[in-house]
Amino acid sequence: MKRSTIKAAWLRLQIALANASPVAIGALLLCTCAAAAIAWLVPARALVEQERVLARRVAALPGAPVRVAPPATDDYHLALFHGALGERRYTGQQVKTLFALAEKSGLVLRQGEYKAAYDRNARLHTYQVSLPVKGSYGAIWQFALGALRAIPFASLDEISFRRDTIGEAQVEARLRLTLYLGERPGEAP
Incomplete structure (x- = not known):
């Protein structure tokens, strides 16, 4: 092109x-x-x-x-799933990555809210990050999509926008991301 x-x-x-x-x-x-x-x-x-x-x-x-491979088992698929999770011990680094991406996108990032949880049935940890940001509409989307690319085991659960007046260039937004984390063998839940 x-x-x-x-x-x-x-x-x-x-x-x-x-x-x-x-x-x-x-x-x-x-x-x-x-x-x-x-x-x-x-x-x-x-x-x-x-x-x-x-x-x-x-x-x-x-x-x-004559040798036929056994069919994939549920354990195999579960191992693939757990292999795709982030490591819980690097949670702090992932949050630093979010702050660096916000700065790179030109956003004002105020202090966020953080909530850790453990799902016993799925045997995984979640780390929810709620971030209030202020900047241009495009920069906020650039940040959100950049975060999903940089942290492949994250999900964007919610994004909300607020603008005081129609003509104002700056938008306030709140993003809620969840990091899905596994643990190393021997690490306590």
């Missing part, structure tokens, strides 16, 4: 985002997050299927030993 075409597309996107309602943008972001989660989980299934196809092809070779 030509540079002017890219700039024109980017300008159209910015205008569309500026004219869109926060509810529509929130719904679009949730759909994008869901699509990303599905895209992240689908390769795991594809890998299992590729292993099965490879095993069938090897078994079909002349003189090859």
